[in-house]
Amino acid sequence: MRKILIVGGGYAGFYAAWKLEKKLRRDEAEVTVVDPRPYMTYQPFLPEVVAGSIEARHAAVSLRRHLHRTRIITGMVDAIDHKRRSVTIRRAGGDPFEQGYDVVVVTAGAVTRKFPVPGIAEQAIGLKHVEEAVAIRDRLLTSFDRAAVLPPGPHRQKLLTATFVGGGFSGVEGFAELLSLATALLKRYPELHRDELRFHLVEASGRILPEVTDSPGRWVVRFLRRRGAQVHLDTQIRSMTGGHVVLSTGEEFDSELIVWTAGNAANPVVEKHTDLPVDERGFVVARPDLRVGTDAEPVPDAWAAGDDAAIEDLTSPIPGTRTVPNAQHAVRQGKLLARNIVATMRSGKPKNYRHHSLGSIATLGIGHGIFQYRRLVIKGPIAWLMHRGYHVLAVPSWERKVRVLVIWLTAGLFGRDILSLASVQHPRDAFVDGGEPAALLNRTSQDRTSPC
Incomplete structure (x- = not known):
């Protein structure tokens, strides 16, 4: 053979x-x-994993479960x-x-395209794999827990600040979904206020979503700004050392969460x-x-x-x-x-690849989206439903389609899950420390400054 x-x-x-x-x-x-990795990541679902709208495992397809006659080497x-x-x-x-x-x-x-920006290796998280999407979500939820017990000030403000670098589909969808989650979380944290949230989207070019035309792209920028986001166009990151972000415009701020989605390499x-x-x-x-x-x-x-x-x-x-x-x-x-x-x-002739685009569609948080096919542009809840309908049909295997659909229906009834499992990144800490308060607090401080 x-x-x-x-x-x-x-x-x-x-x-x-x-x-x-x-x-x-x-x-x-x-x-x-x-x-x-022993699975295929269905990347269009990663923004919803970030927002807690989809269970992380359901955005991945096990190779061994579905490839029965293929040898898998991890x-x-x-x-x-x-x-x-x-x-x-x-x-x-x-x-x-x-x-x-x-x-x-x-x-x-x-792979994710990176630039020689000071602090990128220590601070930034990508958004190309399930683990990264989970880490982003857990980092935000943990930051809310920590900020809620702090008095107003620089440390609390840093915890409530998130920065996304890159205005392509991955960056914009992840940014909008995380902003939607953060806004919804405020109902559970009466100690925190809406005007304390700082969400920054940084794009080096003069527009976001290059896959759509100029007018829909500008509409998305206006939509994000209406929801309280700060969109920085024609702007580059100069430094992010220690979580201190310096922009090419001269603006500076501290950010607990930095997500890097600046294209592919x-x-x-x-x-x-x-x-x-x-x-x-x-x-x-x-x-x-x-x-x-x-x-x-x-x-x-x-x-x-x-x-x-x-x-x-x-x-x-x-x-x-x-x-x-x-x-x-x-x-x-x-x-x-x-x-x-x-x-x-079998001595046949291969065919050339031809595919006409089905259009571009993006989710911008629960109930919000945008779709464009040639000159047709659809915004709002209809586009959001189209996004969910298309991707639940596109994700491979009926097993995954059913799991995702059930999660969506459950979230519609009871709301999304806001439980953080950031400690799963260090599963032996509780065992090693033996429940000592000083040791646990020291671990928490280390987790805050280390990348996920």
């Missing part, structure tokens, strides 16, 4: 493996997926040597080892540790049929899809335009990739 190795278990990798299982005969090929691919048809895999707590293959599928995904494995062709940004060069290489220089037995692949958008009127890194493309590319691999194995 041919050995097919899929590097990455995100959207494209998961759907490619899922479809290969359905299309390949049992004796036709052996499929292996390598990913450091580890990080350190290097891809296609000339030798081999990858180097590093397991947590184990020595690196090599894994051979006949066909490689590169769906490693992109190439996966280091793809950019630096492979002999496959990459473009100037570090993404794998792939043809429209998802085979790696170009028409003039194809690379045999290598495929790529998703956020780490540079694929021409054949639906764009501008030649050379690449497909944007989003879930719509990754899911559909993963499915097509599986069909094309099976077709080539």
Whole structure:
């Protein structure tokens, strides 16, 4: 049997493996997926995990539960040597080892783009994985608990200040959902006041949500400001050392929570540790049929899809335009990739990837959203319902659809859960400290200054 190795278990990798299982005969090929996490994160749900509207586990899809005939290796691919048809895999707590293959599928995904800002490594949290969404939510809830027992002053103000860097869909949705949660929390904290909340959204360009046109983007800015947010356009972060944020405009403030969502960058494995062709940004060069290489220089037995692949958008009127890194493309590319691999194995011809956008939709907190398809723009509760309806249908497997729908219905009846489990990040503290008050207070102080 041919050995097919899929590097990455995100959207494209998961759907490619899922479809290969359905299309390949049992004796036709052996499929292996390598990913450091044993699940696929459904990223459109992360803002609602931040807001407590969705249980964290329901925003993830277990690879082992749904890929019954695929070998799952939980580890990080350190290097891809296609000339030798081999990858180097590093397991947590184990020595690196090599894994051979006949066909490689590169769906490693992109990583959060970072800049050399002082304090970023110590203070910022990303919003690309379930763990990060949970940490953001717990950090806010814990800050409310601490602020409620403090007198008004700089320390209390810092605890009630949150900063998001990046005005793309991930940043705006996460920011709006967290603001919605914070506003709702005030009913449970009579010691705190609405005017003490400080929510800052920092965007380096002159607009947010580049996926929509100018007018809807400006409407979202006005909407956020009406809800008390401070939106800083044409502004960059100069420093965040110790939680003290310094903006390029000269404004300074202390922020307990800093979330970094400033775009995507190439996966280091793809950019630096492979002999496959990459473009100037570090993404794998792939043809429209998802085979790696170009028409003039194809690379045999290598495929790529998703956020780490540079694929021409054949639906764009501008030649050379690449497909944007989003879930719509990754899911559909993963499915097509599986069909094309099976077709080539059976002497068929692969098809080119073409997908016309279904529009852009964003949630802005419970009951609020925005949707745009070409010139059609829908705002408010209808857009919010469309967002929920689309994503509950899009999340893979009926098991996950039902779980998410039940959580939404439960939250509609009883409200969202506001319990913080920040202590789960240090599960042995209570056991080690033995309940000593001084030790516990010291741990709490350390948690406040350490990144989640």
